[in-house]
Amino acid sequence: MNRRLFLGTASAGFAxxxxxxxxxxxxxxxxxxxxxxxxxxxxxxxxxxxRLARIEKARSLMRQNGMGAVFCEPGSSVFYFTGMRLxxxxxxxxxxxxxxxxxxxxxxxxxxxxxxxxxxxxVRSWTExxxxxxxxxxxxxxxxxxxxxxLEEQVKFSVFDGLRKAAPKLEFVSGTPVTGGCRSVKxxxxxxxxxxxxxVTIAAYKAGVETLHEGMTQYDLSGNIAAxxxxxxxxxxxxxxFGKYTAFPxxxxxxxxxxxxxxxxxxxxxxVEGYQSDITRTMIFGKATARQKxxxxxxxxxxxxxxxxxxxxxxxxxxDAAARRVITDFGFxxxxxxxxxxxxxxxxxxxxxxxxxxLVRGNKLKLQxxxxxxxxxxxxxxxxxGVRLEDCMYITADGARTFTTQAPAIDRxxx
Numbered sequence: 001m002n003r004r005l006f007l008g009t010a011s012a013g014f015a016x017x018x019x020x021x022x023x024x025x026x027x028x029x030x031x032x033x034x035x036x037x038x039x040x041x042x043x044x045x046x047x048x049x050x051r052l053a054r055i056e057k058a059r060s061l062m063r064q065n066g067m068g069a070v071f072c073e074p075g076s077s078v079f080y081f082t083g084m085r086l087x088x089x090x091x092x093x094x095x096x097x098x099x100x101x102x103x104x105x106x107x108x109x110x111x112x113x114x115x116x117x118x119x120x121x122x123v124r125s126w127t128e129x130x131x132x133x134x135x136x137x138x139x140x141x142x143x144x145x146x147x148x149x150x151l152e153e154q155v156k157f158s159v160f161d162g163l164r165k166a167a168p169k170l171e172f173v174s175g176t177p178v179t180g181g182c183r184s185v186k187x188x189x190x191x192x193x194x195x196x197x198x199x200v201t202i203a204a205y206k207a208g209v210e211t212l213h214e215g216m217t218q219y220d221l222s223g224n225i226a227a228x229x230x231x232x233x234x235x236x237x238x239x240x241x242f243g244k245y246t247a248f249p250x251x252x253x254x255x256x257x258x259x260x261x262x263x264x265x266x267x268x269x270x271x272v273e274g275y276q277s278d279i280t281r282t283m284i285f286g287k288a289t290a291r292q293k294x295x296x297x298x299x300x301x302x303x304x305x306x307x308x309x310x311x312x313x314x315x316x317x318x319x320d321a322a323a324r325r326v327i328t329d330f331g332f333x334x335x336x337x338x339x340x341x342x343x344x345x346x347x348x349x350x351x352x353x354x355x356x357x358x359l360v361r362g363n364k365l366k367l368q369x370x371x372x373x374x375x376x377x378x379x380x381x382x383x384x385x386g387v388r389l390e391d392c393m394y395i396t397a398d399g400a401r402t403f404t405t406q407a408p409a410i411d412r413x414x415x
Contacts, residue, residue, distance in 0.1 A: 032210035038233035068145030150175025236270030247386035260286035280390030310400035323377035
């Protein structure tokens with residue numbers, strides 16, 4: 001569930017950085033990490049043809065929603081449509097018009113580097129004298145966007161404010177029906193990349209679990225898992241909690257040392273060609289009490305209920321309700337009260353670790369094949385412990401399937 005501070009992708013540059021890790025550094029790592037081998041073979045990036053098909057789908061959705069164009073600031077949607085990570089020294093963005101070539105708007109100082117990196121579309125630049133928003137307004141006009149323009153959801157308010165002043169005759173609306181409409185349903189190629197990211201994460205977690213020992217801190221374990229990712233050829237991390245701190249959905253900065261009888265919770269993932277994994281396991285270190293077993297099994301039952309409810313045609317909120325019902329029927333809650341489930345059951349996942357749609361009350365969007373979600377109905381009992389089991393799932397014509405095998409037992413986080 002946690003959002004990582006650093007997201008890496010498998011790439012020649014990153015692989016080169018990994019190769020630079022000294023033998024001395026490697027020899028200081030636990031044996032479980034030293035024995036790992038890179039998992040970078042067989043990764044198939046998204047093809048240019050698939051990206052072109054995405055642009056055409058976006059144009060179809062623009063026409064359906066009465067938009068003449070969609071404007072995106074640098075981020076995951078720009079990468080989704082173009083395969084380019086747009087980086088600039090100042091304001092920059094991408095215009096996807098209903099008709100005509102894509103149009104990049106960048107600072108004058110970045111014009112040539114953008115030309116070199118952009119595999120498609122026209123590049124225009126702005127100067128301080130002319131102004132960035134005037135440049136975008138002119139570009140929209142040149143592409144025939146005369147009425148309504150969609151703004152991708154990550155566009156800042158200051159940009160929206162500048163654009164509406166520079167182009168007062170245009171109406172600016174949410175571009176999510178287009179960007180979310182494209183990105184919410186994954187292709188087989190996207191699902192394959194997400195599967196690989198999940199496989200890598202399980203391998204890193206398994207190595208990390210082998211390093212558990214009494215007295216280690218949460219940072220020792222998170223560091224070992226990060227080292228395992230590097231050995232596997234990727235950048236990734238894990239948020240780790242022990243004992244009573246497992247009750248906090250996003251962990252705690254309080255110093256923690258592992259003791260026998262503690263729950264151990266680790267959560268997060270890695271990125272493969274931009275596509276994310278997100279897995280959580282909660283396991284016992286030592287011997288579990290009857291109470292710990294009871295709540296762990298309740299959590300697994302709630303996770304199973306969400307998985308069973310996630311069928312094509314079901315609403316997003318019905319999946320949340322299915323998991324929450326298991327927990328409230330036990331006597332926790334109700335609603336978001338703790339002890340109980342203090343957050344939504346799941347989030348969409350893809351190029352962003354949290355993206356549309358969300359498995360939450362009030363979301364009546366219907367599931368369809370190709371959608372991907374986390375399934376993580378946590379049980380939090382402050383002052384005692386918490387249990388979260390999280391596996392990501394994808395919707396098929398026959399129901400939901402998980403990318404990973406669910407945890408089989410309280411003392412066995414992996415099959």
